[in-house]
Amino acid sequence: MFDDWISDRYGRPEANLKLVPMNEPNPVEAAARVRAHWGIGSRPIGNAINLLETNGIRVFSLAEETRHLDAYSLWRDEKPYIFLNMTKTMERTRHDAFHELGHLVMHRHTGSKHKMAEFEADTFASAFLMPEEDLKAEIPYFRSLDHLIEKKRRWGVSAASLNFALNRIQRISDWNYRGNYIALGKIGKSVEPNPLPPETSQIWTKILRDLWTRGLPLSRIARELNLPEKELNDLLFGIASTLDKPQVEREPHVV
Numbered sequence: 001m002f003d004d005w006i007s008d009r010y011g012r013p014e015a016n017l018k019l020v021p022m023n024e025p026n027p028v029e030a031a032a033r034v035r036a037h038w039g040i041g042s043r044p045i046g047n048a049i050n051l052l053e054t055n056g057i058r059v060f061s062l063a064e065e066t067r068h069l070d071a072y073s074l075w076r077d078e079k080p081y082i083f084l085n086m087t088k089t090m091e092r093t094r095h096d097a098f099h100e101l102g103h104l105v106m107h108r109h110t111g112s113k114h115k116m117a118e119f120e121a122d123t124f125a126s127a128f129l130m131p132e133e134d135l136k137a138e139i140p141y142f143r144s145l146d147h148l149i150e151k152k153r154r155w156g157v158s159a160a161s162l163n164f165a166l167n168r169i170q171r172i173s174d175w176n177y178r179g180n181y182i183a184l185g186k187i188g189k190s191v192e193p194n195p196l197p198p199e200t201s202q203i204w205t206k207i208l209r210d211l212w213t214r215g216l217p218l219s220r221i222a223r224e225l226n227l228p229e230k231e232l233n234d235l236l237f238g239i240a241s242t243l244d245k246p247q248v249e250r251e252p253h254v255v
Contacts, residue, residue, distance in 0.1 A: 015056035031127035073100035091158035
């Protein structure tokens with residue numbers, strides 16, 4: 001309902017996805033194909049949410065009552081949607097974003113309930129965030145876990161994800177991979193060493209700021225749509241809570 005209300009008033013990018021044929025489910029090749037289609041080569045991804053929105057994907061954050069989910073995605077009226085749990089680490093959220101992109105491009109016609117779907121989406125996310133060519137150039141050999149924790153910020157991923165990707169391309173032996181996995185487990189699943197700063201939606205920031213200047217704060221839109229304001233704010237990354245207050249300019253102090 002809210003997205004339809006916005007679509008009636010603002011133009012946003014059309015969906016620009018490279019769907020994978022049903023008979024070609026290789027997730028590494030699928031990730032490379034989408035990267036090529038978007039013209040980003042093998043370079044690291046900056047703001048993940050911005051990249052998805054630029055290519056026509058509607059990105060929302062999960063509302064409070066659904067935050068037990070990591071993320072989910074769907075197609076609606078030929079438009080792709082991704083919903084992200086922003087209470088997780090930013091590294092986890094970025095992985096979840098491209099995991100869901102994998103579902104959108106690989107499983108639209110087959111569904112994501114078959115037993116390999118989650119593994120395929122995880123592999124897609126790993127390959128999309130960390131292309132093999134760039135990994136090999138940046139990490140020609142494994143030095144130590146501390147080295148992985150330092151390098152992981154290049155790709156905006158968790159140390160565990162980088163450990164997995166390097167093992168996948170045989171830059172890390174199975175023995176070192178397991179040792180790193182155990183060591184990271186001792187740090188804690190909800191604690192990420194050398195963490196990333198949060199990302200948010202640039203498109204929603206621009207739209208909500210423009211609505212405010214037009215005299216349409218989120219509270220008024222919520223009343224018009226008969227929806228709880230908090231629910232809308234939760235869906236929009238909490239952006240409205242910082243924009244719904246007018247910036248009052250002080251009168252110059254005269255001495």
